[in-house]
Amino acid sequence: MSSNRLPAILIGLAILLFLIYSSVFVVNEREQAIVVRFGEIQDVKAEPGLYFKLPFAFMDADRVQYVEDRALRFDLDDIRVQVRGGAFYEVDAFVVYQISDPRRFRETVSGDREAAEARLRTRLDAALRRVYGLRNFDAALSDERSQMMQEVNAQLRDAAESLGLAVRDVRIRRTDLTQEVSQQTFERMKAERLAEAELIRARGNELGQTRRAIADRQVVEIVSAAQRDSEIIRGEGDAERTKIFGEAFGRDPGFFEFYRSMRAYVASIADQGTTMVLSPDSEFFKYLNNSQGGSAGVSSQTPTAPPAAAGASPGVPAAPANGG
Numbered sequence: 001m002s003s004n005r006l007p008a009i010l011i012g013l014a015i016l017l018f019l020i021y022s023s024v025f026v027v028n029e030r031e032q033a034i035v036v037r038f039g040e041i042q043d044v045k046a047e048p049g050l051y052f053k054l055p056f057a058f059m060d061a062d063r064v065q066y067v068e069d070r071a072l073r074f075d076l077d078d079i080r081v082q083v084r085g086g087a088f089y090e091v092d093a094f095v096v097y098q099i100s101d102p103r104r105f106r107e108t109v110s111g112d113r114e115a116a117e118a119r120l121r122t123r124l125d126a127a128l129r130r131v132y133g134l135r136n137f138d139a140a141l142s143d144e145r146s147q148m149m150q151e152v153n154a155q156l157r158d159a160a161e162s163l164g165l166a167v168r169d170v171r172i173r174r175t176d177l178t179q180e181v182s183q184q185t186f187e188r189m190k191a192e193r194l195a196e197a198e199l200i201r202a203r204g205n206e207l208g209q210t211r212r213a214i215a216d217r218q219v220v221e222i223v224s225a226a227q228r229d230s231e232i233i234r235g236e237g238d239a240e241r242t243k244i245f246g247e248a249f250g251r252d253p254g255f256f257e258f259y260r261s262m263r264a265y266v267a268s269i270a271d272q273g274t275t276m277v278l279s280p281d282s283e284f285f286k287y288l289n290n291s292q293g294g295s296a297g298v299s300s301q302t303p304t305a306p307p308a309a310a311g312a313s314p315g316v317p318a319a320p321a322n323g324g
Contacts, residue, residue, distance in 0.1 A: 022055035034065045081132040092174040105164030127155040
């Protein structure tokens with residue numbers, strides 16, 4: 001009898017375990033649970049823990065749909081926008097959002113994240129075009145960028161709330177020129193830089209010429225001042241020399257005359273190969289004809305004078321050296 005009951009007990013236990021398993025569900029900290037009974041939302045479990053529901057989900061009784069309870073993100077790339085002035089640019093942006101109302105999220109898009117993000121992408125595209133269309137391109141590269149993102153966020157907020165979502169942040173990742181505008185901008189920037197380089201080069205040449213002119217003038221002034229000082233010093237030296245010679249001549253006029261004659265002899269006969277013809281009674285040879293230093297008699301025979309200095313004229317005594 002007991003052996004016949006054992007299979008029934010086991011079947012009963014299996015059914016009981018299946019009922020318990022079908023009636024229990026767990027919600028962790030990263031998700032929320034929507035309990036749906038016959039297509040109607042019965043409850044939303046947002047806190048993590050162990051919960052119970054009616055079994056037999058396959059009979060369309062209580063079914064549990066899990067949705068994310070953390071910050072989510074989607075990107076929008078290569079959006080072609082037109083700024084004020086007519087130029088086109090490519091923009092990349094992303095949105096950080098969270099499912100704030102699971103019940104509305106289930107009702108509007110049946111809890112489908114892809115469907116919700118598709119709707120937000122459309123709104124984000126329109127918001128970016130609207131915000132950029134009111135500004136110049138430079139605004140996206142200035143402090144006004146944060147204001148632009150706030151405006152896009154404000155325009156997305158109502159659309160996100162209608163889907164049961166909350167927009168946490170909107171960021172513009174890239175604002176770049178389109179290919180054709182980029183080439184035009186490059187050519188324009190190149191021309192501007194070349195013009196700026198030519199202007200700098202012209203200013204440099206002008207400054208160089210100015211400095212060279214100043215340097216040349218300073219050279220002339222310095223040389224003129226040096227020549228003036230040298231002439232003054234030379235004049236003072238000549239004056240001092242003349243003074244010394246005058247003092248020496250005043251002390252012993254005879255010796256000074258003899259000294260000058262000796263210097264004249266040296267200057268006139270220093271070079272060989274030239275004959276100088278003088279009168280026998282010339283004063284030029286008075287110290288040679290008189291060993292005592294006085295005036296000498298003239299010999300009847302014209303002596304042959306020693307070779308005169310090159311270039312001396314016949315009958316003209318050579319000039320004494322050093323002003324003698």
